[in-house]
Amino acid sequence: MNLKKVIFLMGMVVFFLTSVNAQNAQYVGAAKCKMCHNKADKGEQYNKWLASPHAKAMAALKGAELKNPKCLKCHSTAAAADQSLIASITVEEGVSCESCHGPGSLYKVATVMKDQKVALTKGMILPTEKVCKKCHNEESPNYKGFNFKEYSAKIAHDDPTTK
Ligand code: HEC
Ligand code: HEC
Ligand code: HEC
Ligand code: HEC
Numbered sequence: 001m002n003l004k005k006v007i008f009l010m011g012m013v014v015f016f017l018t019s020v021n022a023q024n025a026q027y028v029g030a031a032k033c034k035m036c037h038n039k040a041d042k043g044e045q046y047n048k049w050l051a052s053p054h055a056k057a058m059a060a061l062k063g064a065e066l067k068n069p070k071c072l073k074c075h076s077t078a079a080a081a082d083q084s085l086i087a088s089i090t091v092e093e094g095v096s097c098e099s100c101h102g103p104g105s106l107y108k109v110a111t112v113m114k115d116q117k118v119a120l121t122k123g124m125i126l127p128t129e130k131v132c133k134k135c136h137n138e139e140s141p142n143y144k145g146f147n148f149k150e151y152s153a154k155i156a157h158d159d160p161t162t163k
Contacts (some may be wrong), residue, residue, distance in 0.1 A: 010066065025123040026105040027081050029089035030055075030096045034103065036113070049097060057094035074135040095135070102129040107149040 032044060049055055057065070057075040072079035077096040078089040080140035087105055089096060098104055107122035109114060116124075125131065129148040135156045136146040 020138050022084075025103040025107070026085045026087035026104045027078060027089040027096075027098050028087045028108060029078075029098075030093055031096050032088065032108055035109070043157055043159040043161075045097075045157040045159070047153075052155050054095035054099075054155065055093065058092055059094075074140060099135075100131055101125050 009150055012090070019068040034046040035123065038044055061068075061071050061075055069079070072091070074095075076091045077099040078086060078091045078093065081089075081097075081103070085103055089098065102125040104123070107119045107124040112118050112122050113124075120126075132146065132148065132151065136151070137143065
């Protein structure tokens with residue numbers, strides 16, 4: 001084998017391993033993120049999420065809707081996820097952190113989180129408009145339209161120390 005082929009194959013192996021890693025990441029639930037992301041001086045992400053419509057998304061469903069996969073797919077992170085990927089997230093927590101930031105079992109470790117580049121290879125997502133539109137679209141029976149800038153501002157949970 002020539003050198004180019006070896007380098008190509010090594011690249012494929014690295015690509016394969018990192019994508020398998022991210023695919024196997026499991027959903028841990030908002031309580032796990034709260035441990036590190038609820039400090040007042042760093043933007044209190046957990047409390048802001050808890051007060052947002054996303055944390056209350058299951059309260060919008062009633063009776064049979066609470067078990068209807070056609071509603072749950074957008075109203076609950078845990079119910080929408082492949083059930084083999086559920087670690088400790090609950091259906092009741094509605095649209096949780098990991099619907100937008102990716103399943104957290106592999107990136108939630110302090111050493112990984114501190115390095116954005118590494119976190120991104122472990123399945124962390126910095127969400128763009130595309131992520132929101134998985135749910136904010138015309139398939140929603142109560143669709144009110146979607147303006148990314150306006151809607152992002154309504155759920156903002158910036159960390160003032162990283163800007
Ligand atoms: C052990 C502590 C810890 C846990 C648990 C944790 N994080 Fe983090 N996270 C950090 C640290 C440290 C940073 C780096 C920025 C900072 O200093 O706040 C960070 C950064 C982030 C960022 C910003 C990345 C960037 O570069 O802008 C996101 C998004 C994030 N975490 C989401 C989550 C989510 C979602 C969970 C739960 C699944 C979670 N984190 C769990 C410690 C943690
Ligand atoms: C494609 C994703 C999606 C599906 C499927 C979905 N919803 Fe929703 N739902 C949303 C979004 C997003 C909102 C927020 C409204 C908006 O801003 O467009 C919402 C809002 C709601 C609200 C609150 C309406 C209001 O005016 O405050 C109710 C009630 C609701 N949905 C019930 C349901 C029921 C019942 C089902 C199943 C039959 C369902 N949804 C299926 C995404 C969805
Ligand atoms: C509806 C989607 C959504 C949910 C739910 C959500 N986030 Fe975010 N988050 C975002 C967006 C959008 C950004 C901004 C990303 C950027 O700046 O590129 C963000 C940014 C962040 C940041 C980086 C802040 C900064 O300024 O550095 C952290 C940390 C974070 N989120 C943690 C969380 C945690 C913890 C939860 C749950 C308790 C959560 N998020 C729930 C969409 C969401
Ligand atoms: C997994 C599905 C899902 C994703 C992804 C999602 N949302 Fe939502 N969003 C919902 C649901 C469901 C509601 C309605 C909750 C309720 O009212 O009960 C909602 C409501 C909202 C509302 C309140 C709307 C109103 O009528 O007041 C805002 C703002 C919002 N989302 C912003 C965002 C943004 C910005 C993103 C992307 C960064 C995003 N959402 C991603 C499901 C989602």
